[in-house]
Amino acid sequence: MAVNTILKPLAATSLVALALAAAACGSSGAQSNGSGGAASSSQGSGASSTKAAAKPVKIEIKSGKPVGGIAKITVNKGQPVRFSVTSDVADEVHVHGYNLMKDIPKGGTVRFDFPAKLEGVYEAELENRKEQIVSLRVYP
Numbered sequence: 001m002a003v004n005t006i007l008k009p010l011a012a013t014s015l016v017a018l019a020l021a022a023a024a025c026g027s028s029g030a031q032s033n034g035s036g037g038a039a040s041s042s043q044g045s046g047a048s049s050t051k052a053a054a055k056p057v058k059i060e061i062k063s064g065k066p067v068g069g070i071a072k073i074t075v076n077k078g079q080p081v082r083f084s085v086t087s088d089v090a091d092e093v094h095v096h097g098y099n100l101m102k103d104i105p106k107g108g109t110v111r112f113d114f115p116a117k118l119e120g121v122y123e124a125e126l127e128n129r130k131e132q133i134v135s136l137r138v139y140p
């Protein structure tokens with residue numbers, strides 16, 4: 001697919017960006033090893049990227065993990081980033097880089113809708129579990 005040829009040269013960049021995003025996490029900077037694993041697993045799955053910014057991505061959390069794996073959201077700079085998270089565990093959703101946080105109650109849904117002002121690759125995670133649920137890529 002054409003998407004793969006675009007993503008390959010960016011893989012190295014995304015590792016750096018993910019490392020930076022992990023370091024930016026406010027609570028405990030020491031626990032960055034979990035994000036390293038997520039970075040390597042995100043390289044091979046470019047085919048599942050969604051370029052349709054218009055429809056919100058629905059993410060379902062079961063037993064504290066994203067169903068179907070980490071959701072890929074790809075937009076161009078300036079486009080809206082829209083996704084919802086429904087979770088069967090209480091936690092807090094943290095979008096790194098943009099530093100947006102929303103508490104999510106057990107069985108609840110939170111929605112994010114914000115303009116992609118920052119280029120790069122950012123992760124969103126369940127903050128208390130350190131579980132990555134979204135890989136957000138913003139093209140220039």
Ligand SMILES: [Cu+2]
Nearest residue numbers: 025094125127
């Ligand atoms: Cu975080």
